[in-house]
Amino acid sequence: MAALPAGAAHGGHGGHGGSGNGHHGDQGRYQDVQLLSFNDFHGNLEPPAGSSGQVTEKQADGTTKQVEAGGAEYLATSLRTARKGHPYSVTAAAGDLIGASPLLSGLFHDEPTVEAMNKLDLDVTGVGNHEFDEGATELARIQNGGCHPKDGCYEDGRKFKGADYPYLAANVTDEKTGKPILKPYYVWKHKGVKVGFIGVTLEGTPNIVSADGVKGLKFHDEIETVNKYAKILDKQGVKSIVALIHEGGVPASSSYNYDCDAPGAGSGVSGPIVDIAKGITPKVDALVTGHTHNAYVCTIPDPSGNPRMVTSAASYGKLYTDTTLTYDRRTKDIVRTAVKSTGQSKSTGQSKSAKGAGAPKLPTSANHVVTRTQPKAPDMTALIGKWNKLAAPVSNQAVGYISADIAGRGAGTPEEPLGDLIADAQLAHAKSLDPKAALALMNPGGVRSDLVFKASGSEGDGVVTYGEAFTVQPFSNTVNLVDLTGAQVVQALQQQVSGGNEASPKILQPSAGLTYTLDMTKTGAARVLVDSIRLNGAAIDQGATYRVAMNSFLAGGGDGFAALGQGKNPLVGADDLKAFNDYLTANSSASAPIAPPKADRITIMK
Known part of the structure; x- marks a missing residue:
């Protein structure tokens, strides 16, 4: 398996749906960067059925109700709507976008989902364990394109072009070469703003994937890997860093809008991600996580004791997370003087990047439902229709x-x-x-x-x-x-x-x-x-x-x-x-x- 080129600085899709912020000379010291994220999509192009397509929503009176959510047609509308008015917007995912997919995607080795992610203007994703279901060679094809080695091309005269966005696999190396099999990191850039992304999957991937899927690969410690590449990015002058980690936790409540940082709630989340978050260097400003299919927006202290945002958007495209990161053009870092999540604020003291800076805004983050009452994105409807037509002879039996x-x-x-x-x-x-x-x-x-x-x-x-x-x-x-x-x-x-x-x-x-x-x-x-x-x-x-x-x-x-x-x-x-x-x-x-x-x-x- 040939390793793909290591990460270097790349321009992002920057400016999704928004107008510019004027010429560089007109820009102030602080710039809000919108980070939209999701995880564990698993090829659910059509709305997932039954309880798999519902999220629990806490009501003002303390009761809960189930809300139907998900589907690529609605996820596309949600993300495009969220980007409006945000010239600095980047969209990221935390793994398992493919694998364990419904027939509409899985029958075609998840090419339909990659096409959908391209249309969604996904900027970057980490790998999850299910990205390895068909092995590293197939994952390389998903990234780079080309027809399936056994099934060939699914449409006459049309070759699968692969993912427009990079898959990051910083902690997955080739046993023979010792090098990452995919890019370990990616740098999103827009009008002088730079944000680095490091992608890792859980170290225990070999225990939950078939042996053939991980043959010839080594999976390394998440904390050590993220810290290694955070140091590399820092030396390159990239001070704002987000980790995409395919490992997660269990929140204290099943409601997506539960206040994880409410008084008396403690951290509000338990599980493997807690220790990982506590061990990752303060150079990393936010953690987008996945794997457990749970929804949470929590703060967990970094090794310096400063709270840091840790998010997960459930699964199957039912939620997306909208996080505002305040970028300091002078320090090139994210201001973390305080953190605010799901409508509740929590003071965090001074951070690594904003001592005495007096930043005008707090970082904020919240999960939002991908409702099915909003308009469908026509391009996604067309994409689903195209692949359904190809799948129908098998699917409808x-x-x-x-x-x-x-x-x-x-x-x-x-x-x-x-x-x-x-x-x-x-x-x-x-x-x-x-x-x-x-x-x-x-x-x-x-x-x-x-x-x-x-x-x-x-x-x-x-x-x-x-x-x-x-x-x-x-x-x-x-x-x-x-x-x-x-x-x-x-x-x-x-x-x-x-x-x-x-x-x-x-x-x-x-x-x-x-x-x-x-x-x-x-x-x-x-x-x-x-x-x-x-x-x-x-x-x-x-x-x-x-x-x-x-x-x-x-x-x-x-x-x-x-x-x-x-x-x-x-x-x-x-x-x-x-x-x-x-x-x-x-x-x-x-x-x-x-x-x-x-x-x-x-x-x-x-």
Whole structure:
């Protein structure tokens, strides 16, 4: 893999939708720079369905309501509207723009999403773990263009031109050369204002991506990498720096407009991003984050003790963050004398760049809903229509029927009805290969959406199309069968809530017949009550051998499930989407649709 050229200063799209600020000689010392950002788009060009397409909004009386949001047609309108009147505006993203995408994008290796991002005038993005789903060579094609090596070009006489914006991968290096596989940083410039961007993904990417996707790559510590390139930018005279970090946290509230810095709220956010933020050099002025699909606008102290803005805009294009950075033309730095977020201010004392400067404005930041009540962007409507026409012969095929919404990604519970259904489908497929198959386990991160009963387009109510099923399971994993001892099954269940998964449990979705209790008042592996584990009513025998089905990602020990990677006598079946579709077709009809599973296989004690 040839490394792309290292970062150098580049001109941005500067001046999106706004008028100029006069000649350079007329400019004052301070200049507001608008930073628009989002993350974890995952190819959701069309509005995401069901609860996956909603955000929780806190009301003035303390209650909450769900607001439908997202879709490229509305995201484009939102960003273009936000840019009006802001001649200094830069748009950035924090990874996972592609990968795990609905069929409309995923069927075409996410070329449609890249085209949409180009039209959105995205200036720069960091990489996320899903940018590596198809490996570094494919990611280089996404950046540089060219037709897919196997599928070729999707339109006669038209070659994919790649991303107009740079992908930044500062902490991802080629094992052989030791050099970053993509640009580590980018400098946005507009009329004398310079802002540097450093992009990193989580160091643990190899644990959550297939081995083929990260083959030949090394992933380095986020803090060390950002600090290294912040020093390089500083030496180049770039004093204003933003880090794009594909790692995140969990806010104290699920409401996107929750005041993270309210009195008594503490930091308002927990999780890996807190320690990362506390370790990143004060040279960095703001952190745009992602990965956890949560919404927050919080301040976290930098190593000098000065609060610094840390933001995340949920996922799927449902929100965007609007941050105002006050640029000091004399110091070339961002003024951080105080920080204001989501309508609430918090004094921060003196900063590295504005001691005694008396800056006229506070940095501000807030998340905004990409509402579906605003006009659609016509160019996005045309783009979606073009790709839908190409996808229609595959996408619109009916594969099954459901009697009501079956919640998956949007369930908000450790056990998801759709996760159980997928596990049942994988067990059924495994039994067709080997009648001794006893149980199946599905990773929660592999369930990407909900199945929605309500009709869309020409589809009838309750019909599940190939496109909808693809959106649920877009990874092209295979269904694998392995031998595991009962002790290894117990160990895998314990790994859901211990080790690297203790802080943010990854609850495996079990097939019918596997039941047990999780006591979340305990810590670590003790949360799994071993005596409660039953398979078809009988206690699990730790000395016995069981034939266990799972996708190839889990069979490789993904998501921290090392025990599942120890299986013997492997048998590789069909891809997981085929197994799911076959199950829906065989077990449902228009007159006898599948009802949502009760999701009562795991008992949770809190």
